[in-house]
Amino acid sequence: MNSKEKILDSLKKACGDPLPRPEIDLLYDKTALVEEYVRTAEASGTEVFLGEEENITGIITQWSEGQKIQSSVPRLREKYPLVFDEDMPFDQDNIPGVFVAEASFGVVENAALWFTDEELTSRLLAFIPEKLIILLSRNHLVATMHEAYARIEEGKTFGFGLFMAGPSKTADIEQTLVKGAQGAKELAVILY
Amino acid sequence: MKGTHANLSKEFITTSDKTDWHNDALWFLRAKRDKQRDTIEDWEKLRSTAAAIKDHTLSRLADYLQTFEENALQNGMQVHWAWDDAELREITASILRENNARSVVKSKSMLTEECGLNPYLEKEGFDVVDTDLGERIVQLRKEHPSHIVVPAIHLKKEEVSDTFHEKMQTEKGNADPGYLTAAAREALRKDFIKADAAITGVNFGVAESGAVVVCTNEGNADMGVHSKKTVIHCMGLEKLVPGYKELAVFTRLLARSATGQPVTVFTSHYRKPRPDVKQHIIIVNNKRTDIYTDPEFRQAMRCIRCGACMNTCPVYRRSGGHSYHHTVPGPIGSVLAPFYGKEKNKDLPFASTLCGSCNNVCPVKIDLAGLLYKWRQKLTDETSADTSKKMSMQVGSSILKSHKKYGMVTTAFRWVPKSLLQSKFNPWNSKGEDGKKARVFPEVPGETFRQWYKKRQK
Numbered sequence: 001m002n003s004k005e006k007i008l009d010s011l012k013k014a015c016g017d018p019l020p021r022p023e024i025d026l027l028y029d030k031t032a033l034v035e036e037y038v039r040t041a042e043a044s045g046t047e048v049f050l051g052e053e054e055n056i057t058g059i060i061t062q063w064s065e066g067q068k069i070q071s072s073v074p075r076l077r078e079k080y081p082l083v084f085d086e087d088m089p090f091d092q093d094n095i096p097g098v099f100v101a102e103a104s105f106g107v108v109e110n111a112a113l114w115f116t117d118e119e120l121t122s123r124l125l126a127f128i129p130e131k132l133i134i135l136l137s138r139n140h141l142v143a144t145m146h147e148a149y150a151r152i153e154e155g156k157t158f159g160f161g162l163f164m165a166g167p168s169k170t171a172d173i174e175q176t177l178v179k180g181a182q183g184a185k186e187l188a189v190i191l192y
Numbered sequence: 193m194k195g196t197h198a199n200l201s202k203e204f205i206t207t208s209d210k211t212d213w214h215n216d217a218l219w220f221l222r223a224k225r226d227k228q229r230d231t232i233e234d235w236e237k238l239r240s241t242a243a244a245i246k247d248h249t250l251s252r253l254a255d256y257l258q259t260f261e262e263n264a265l266q267n268g269m270q271v272h273w274a275w276d277d278a279e280l281r282e283i284t285a286s287i288l289r290e291n292n293a294r295s296v297v298k299s300k301s302m303l304t305e306e307c308g309l310n311p312y313l314e315k316e317g318f319d320v321v322d323t324d325l326g327e328r329i330v331q332l333r334k335e336h337p338s339h340i341v342v343p344a345i346h347l348k349k350e351e352v353s354d355t356f357h358e359k360m361q362t363e364k365g366n367a368d369p370g371y372l373t374a375a376a377r378e379a380l381r382k383d384f385i386k387a388d389a390a391i392t393g394v395n396f397g398v399a400e401s402g403a404v405v406v407c408t409n410e411g412n413a414d415m416g417v418h419s420k421k422t423v424i425h426c427m428g429l430e431k432l433v434p435g436y437k438e439l440a441v442f443t444r445l446l447a448r449s450a451t452g453q454p455v456t457v458f459t460s461h462y463r464k465p466r467p468d469v470k471q472h473i474i475i476v477n478n479k480r481t482d483i484y485t486d487p488e489f490r491q492a493m494r495c496i497r498c499g500a501c502m503n504t505c506p507v508y509r510r511s512g513g514h515s516y517h518h519t520v521p522g523p524i525g526s527v528l529a530p531f532y533g534k535e536k537n538k539d540l541p542f543a544s545t546l547c548g549s550c551n552n553v554c555p556v557k558i559d560l561a562g563l564l565y566k567w568r569q570k571l572t573d574e575t576s577a578d579t580s581k582k583m584s585m586q587v588g589s590s591i592l593k594s595h596k597k598y599g600m601v602t603t604a605f606r607w608v609p610k611s612l613l614q615s616k617f618n619p620w621n622s623k624g625e626d627g628k629k630a631r632v633f634p635e636v637p638g639e640t641f642r643q644w645y646k647k648r649q650k
Binding site for chain 1: 241323444
């Protein structure tokens with residue numbers, strides 16, 4: 001017997017009667033409130049701008065403070081062309097100073113933003129730039145992770161999926177919170 | 193009995209001034225966890241749902257593992273099965289060799305720690321860099337993590353500063369956490385660039401989608417996974433959940449229970465490799481089937497490794513993680529440890545007050561105190577007895593069984609002079625690093641309770 005057979009065999013011998021798959025039936029408020037999202041996002045260290053479709057680029061320009069901006073958002077790609085090259089991921093000339101992406105949706109209870117390959121275009125772009133600015137439509141908020149995963153299940157399948165809730169951080173040295181451990185040092189969201 | 197919890201914790205308590213500080217650091221996490229709990233309306237039901245999901249998954253674990261493998265293969269992942277720690281080490285090394293990878297960046301994985309992967313790979317000539325900041329700190333110091341979520345919780349920032357000064361030439365004496373983190377970021381970025389392969393642990397495997405889910409706050413797992421052509425995910429076989437619906441329950445519980453965050457900063461779902469990338473999943477047993485087969489202890493396999501039981505445990509908080517001499521310390525570690533050697537770990541289930549605080553915070557409702565109590569009975573029967581303990585138990589039992597003997601002994605005890613009871617001859621007393629008394633035998637009242645009670649009756 002190989003290891004796989006040995007493992008499965010040991011489990012099958014001992015498993016006993018199968019237990020039913022439980023219903024997930026929890027009581028909570030299912031409405032997704034913008035004010036609540038802003039609160040959880042700010043608590044996670046995210047800067048939140050309440051914007052409109054018309055002033056998105058204005059906010060991006062101001063927040064970027066003159067750094068090189070690249071974007072994966074189709075309607076912004078002409079203004080902020082994407083030159084990042086996945087095959088040279090650590091090449092400083094390639095890495096955007098600021099990367100702009102659009103989240104598929106956001107979760108109110110924990111400020112997590114959902115992305116897949118489609119929104120990111122390159123997986124590493126969610127991690128390697130020092131500053132990220134994320135567009136999020138007010139109509140794309142869900143209350144909890146339950147609604148979030150229901151949406152993921154209904155949506156297109158993906159190769160890589162990511163929840164991001166705030167800038168990269170660590171508290172590994174004496175519990176002191178430091179932003180910018182390995183990934184982005186700053187994260188801003190434009191809620192429009 | 194040199195390496196027992198009692199001896200090792202004595203070292204932690206008496207040779208450093210860390211006990212109170214460590215206690216407070218862990219309690220800080222516990223308090224943050226409570227705040228998060230209070231924001232969730234149906235928290236208790238969330239916990240019991242999580243426990244039921246785990247029990248269901250375990251009852252059909254063989255089926256779910258097969259479903260997981262089929263889906264992962266269909267997604268383009270390569271799947272391997274390791275019976276024990278040695279097989280995990282060999283599979284990993286052979287994948288690295290096949291792909292001409294000499295250096296590896298690794299994100300946090302208690303499983304590979306349990307299987308001794310780093311020392312093995314180093315011996316085989318590979319470079320291994322742990323990229324989680326806490327793990328990097330303990331790796332540079334040639335220590336082991338003292339906690340499964342916050343590996344360097346036993347270290348003061350001055351100690352980290354000294355280590356970084358020595359190994360990374362940071363400014364001597366600069367112990368600012370922001371400065372040290374930035375220095376580590378810069379150094380690790382070079383390691384990410386240099387590495388040929390990335391290894392990660394796994395928080396959850398989703399059977400119905402074949403995805404592996406990794407949770408980090410730093411983003412270090414993703415820095416490796418998305419930049420390397422060879423990627424290996426090491427997963428304990430108990431990490432499975434049936435589908436996304438169930439995953440939702442655990443992503444709500446994990447970080448809240450662990451560090452009091454509503455969710456980890458990054459929750460990454462790896463389903464399909466990037467083009468030209470070889471992505472492997474190693475499913476690891478290493479005695480998990482032994483735990484599974486034991487009906488009393490199977491519930492320990494519900495564990496999602498959040499560390500909440502450590503953060504709340506009064507013994508862990510005061511004795512430090514290294515006192516436990518097992519990869520996973522604290523209450524859950526002491527439940528698992530005897531499966532990895534009854535004789536060598538027989539002291540660990542006794543490193544507990546059985547107060548049950550761990551039961552109250554466990555997100556999957558493992559009866560930790562109950563299981564520790566069960567181990568005590570079993571290990572006393574099944575392992576060699578410690579003579580001094582055996583004798584004192586026999587003496588204690590004979591005194592407590594007899595009213596007369598009890599009265600005699602408690603009266604006689606009062607004649608022992610205080611100077612002797614509080615002297616260095618009594619092992620109860622201990623001194624701190626500064627030479628001051630850290631623990632002193634309490635003063636014995638002049639009369640027994642019965643004498644006091646009788647006097648009061650008059």
